[in-house]
Structure formats: structure tokens, C-alpha cells
Amino acid sequence: MNLLYWLDPWEPSPTVVVAVLAAAILFARGVRHARVSLPRQVSFWFGLTALYIALHTRLDYYFEHEFFMHRLQHLVLHHLGPFFIAWSYPGAALRAGIPFSWRRRFLRPTMRTKPARIALDIVFNPIVAVVLFVGLIYFWLLSPIHFKAMLDWRLYRIMNWSMVVDGLLFWWLGHDPRPAPPARLSPGRRIMIVIAAIPPQIVLGALIFFTPRELYPIYSICGRAFSWISPIRDQQIGGLLLWIPGSMMSVFGALIALRHWMRLSTRERLREERRESSEGVQRPTPARAHG
Secondary structure, three states, rough: OHHHHHHHOOOOHHHHHHHHHHHHHHHHHHHOOOOHHHHHHHHHHHHHHHHHHHHOOOOOHHHOHHHHHHHHHHHHHHHHHHHHHOOOOOOHHHHHHHOOOHHHHHHHHOOOOHHHHHHHHHHHHHHHHHHHHHHHHHOOHHHHHHHHHHOOHHHHHHHHHHHHHHHHHHHHHHHHOOOOOOOOOOOHHHHHHHHHHHHHHHHHHHHHHHHHOOOHHHHHOOOOOOOOOHHHHHHHHHHHHHOHHHHHHHHHHHHHHOOOHHHHHHHHHHHHHHHHHHHHHHHOOOOOOOO
């Protein structure tokens, strides 16, 4: 089996191809006009490639027939891929990639409408962001919901896309390098929302790992990709993937937010020092009183 075999999608999806291709074209066009460093470009392409591999390759067969592989897929869709895309700060490049006439005629008027502003205020609310990020993990891992999602291809795709979109929104909010405003959250609150997502992931991962019975029999019913792995061992590996790598991604996100906080604090301190120095030079020295 060569590389082309693994790149051949298990279940072709035009939606994935169009979405990934559109993002790639916009970013490639935008980097010619916006200033994007090489590390940021590498981060974006790595994240986008990871999403494509997790959504549209032969690996999808294993994601559908082994629980720990499914958790690996969602680790990429919800954490790894969106994490690196958001880390590249691609907003300016993506906007620059859109033709100016389209931005003026469609994008700007749409973003200024009241429904769009309300929707953005809701999804970027820090409490809502954390609840959605953790809540979607819990929701799709509820045994009855998970059973239906793995049987119905439409629900399966909704599940995967919901993880991608929510991951992008969450990490975009947490990785914002700008001061507030124009950023929606201050650097300190960005650290808090990322840290707040850690304990629920640890709890759920530990619960799945230590449960002595099979929580997701759908994989045994439909046939497992790796018959040499027992259902309980498969479940334990999946729980560990949620428990350790999933939580560690949040730790890395908090460190990035802390780095932005330190950088912005240093920049603000330097500005205040320059301002005080300038005022000291311009302010006349009062004459000393003579007795």
C-alpha cells in the first residue's frame, strides 16, 4: 500500500474538499499582501493538512471502527488542527485573500448586521466558549448519542464538523495576540478560559478509562479494525487520549496566552516609559527660589 492508497478518502465528501481548498486559496493569496512570518505559515499549513487527513483519507475507516482511533480523530479535529491554525493568526491573511470588491460588497455589510454581531457576541462569550468546547465532547460521547452518530453518516459528519468549527472558535479566542480592545478578551481572561477547559476533560477521560464495562458497543457490533485489541483496552486507550493529550493541548494554549500577556505588558510598560520621558523633556524646570 502506497501513500496514494491512504490519501484516497474512505467516504468522499465534496464539502471537505471545497472548505479546505477555499481556506488554502484564501491564505495563499493573502500572504502576498499581509505580513505573515514563515513560522506562522508553517503553523497554518500544518493545521489545515491535519484537518484534511482526519476528515478525508482512508484513515476514516479506522476512525469509524475503533474507539481509540475515533478519539484520535477528534483530538486532531477539536484540538490539534484548530490549535495550529489559530496559532498562525491567519485573520489578516484570510481577509486579504478575499477580493476587495467581495469584501466591500458582501463581507463588511454582513459582519455589520445585527444578527451577525449577536451571533459573534454569543459564541465568543468566555463562558459560552468554555461550555461549548467541553460540552460538545461530553455530548458526542454520551453512549446513546455516540451509537446513533456512528451509524448515521449524516449525523457522523455533523459531529465531526461541529468539533472543527467549535475548535476553531475556541482557539481563535484563546490565541488572539492583540490587546483588548480590539481583542474580545484581555490576556488574563484568555488564560482563564483555556485553563477552565482542562478539569472537565480530565474527569471524562478518567471516567472512560476506569469504567470496567464496555461503554460503546457500537464498535463491537459493526466490527473492530483491530481485532487483537479488546473492547476494554480500546476504551482505556481512548480515555487516555482525552485525559492526557487533550488536557496538555490546553496547557500549551495557556502558555501561549501567558506569552502574549507578558509581551503586551512589556510593550505597554515601554510606552509609558517613553511617554514619561517625553513629558519630562518638554516640561520646563521650575526656577529655584532665591532667599
